[in-house]
Amino acid sequence: MTDNVVDVERAKPVTLGGQVYAELCDRLIGGELPPGEKVSLRSLAEALGTSVMPVREAVSRLVADGALTVSPNRAISVPIMTLSAYQELTTVRMAIEGFAAERAALHRTPSDLTLIRRYDAAFRHQCVTETRDTAVAMRANRDFHFAVYAAAGLPSLMKIISGLWLKIGPLLNFDMRFSPERLSLGGAEAHHGRCLEAIIARDGPAARAAMTGDIAGTAAFIATSGQLHD
Amino acid sequence: MTDNVVDVERAKPVTLGGQVYAELCDRLIGGELPPGEKVSLRSLAEALGTSVMPVREAVSRLVADGALTVSPNRAISVPIMTLSAYQELTTVRMAIEGFAAERAALHRTPSDLTLIRRYDAAFRHQCVTETRDTAVAMRANRDFHFAVYAAAGLPSLMKIISGLWLKIGPLLNFDMRFSPERLSLGGAEAHHGRCLEAIIARDGPAARAAMTGDIAGTAAFIATSGQLHD
DNA sequence: TCAGTCTAAGTGTGATCACAGAAAGCAGCA
């Protein structure tokens, strides 16, 4: 989890394996690899123009993160989330990301605040515009969240949250492709707005409440999409 | 992080790389690899009787977890924690493990309770006995904590906590080797007792308070050992 | 005795080969 794509600022990894890891992270949270998709080391290596070695290392890390699963048949695929697993992940996210938002409200610097404001405005713009680009909107949403988490000033917590988003990403983005009009159905704009205000006011509990509300909202949205079984 | 050693129950990994990963985790949290120790792929492979390939995969995962670091010189070593990094990790631990304890108090089953009781008794026994075995005591402490976290019923949270312990382990256990008599100085027994009682009484906030108190106590103990700089 | 150089061993990373096992495609029979 040294250099997840979800990190706000990222440097191009020096090692080839690291680049493949970053590339796979991008595809994963971008919804290009839908849940259940099988992944082959050799075909991926050929597609990326490298040998299997860097792909092996990247996939190994992704499997360790839980972003990919290896079947008993040794087949690698994007995990198909069950309803209970998703609910569990949502519970964990509300606790951890809620805590991060609370810390952010108490420790944010002025530069943190301008960054958060910028991404909030970008997301809000995508919500009201007619020619809505889902990918851009999702990117703005991600940037907003991680700008908040970065303001908490806890790098190791950011890495943990990155790992959580890596698991949530495929489901979230793949669903969004099929129903982009429901982007703001969970009330994301409202939650973001309340979170931003709480951070401005240095009101920790309110920031936590807004963030957990946002997560619960998107979770409810996903639950109604019918992609989850079990 | 598929199969950390710190997990309470673990199955022997089928793949050779997984076995090496488990072995390295054991050495790491057991204090056999002190902070700053350099690690070589080939020598490790020879010591474990395998080729470099499985070691490479294991080390790659450990580096991704932050349990090992690779220098700009591409040298792999156990990271030397700075004081600020340790404080940050402690903050994160108090939030996450505190939440886990709170959840455990609310969701524990009778079988969870018997397990927690057993490990608490084992740790307490090591604290009062004359012929104290530090390694056994640390093992009991770890088992107690993870029995509590397992009772929270959130597997993904357990993996996250495992990752945190992987970073804390070397420092904690290596320090303990030099000052075993201070094992109970942080008031670990008292905190464990209060945590157990809170879990029995299904008192979430009390369980969280006891757990955060325990973590803060060991953190203060480490801070006085003088191993931390910067 | 000390500084400088130069060689040799060791480092991680990437590529290629070898191997056991699992799918998949396809022919042949009922």
Place this chain on the structure above:
DNA sequence: TGCTGCTTTCTGTGATCACACTTAGACTGA
């Protein structure tokens, strides 16, 4: 048409080799 059995391809895993780079050490020179 539908099922069985074989064969070919493809899978991940482990081992080995190649390469650029760093580092430790001995050796030479002053």
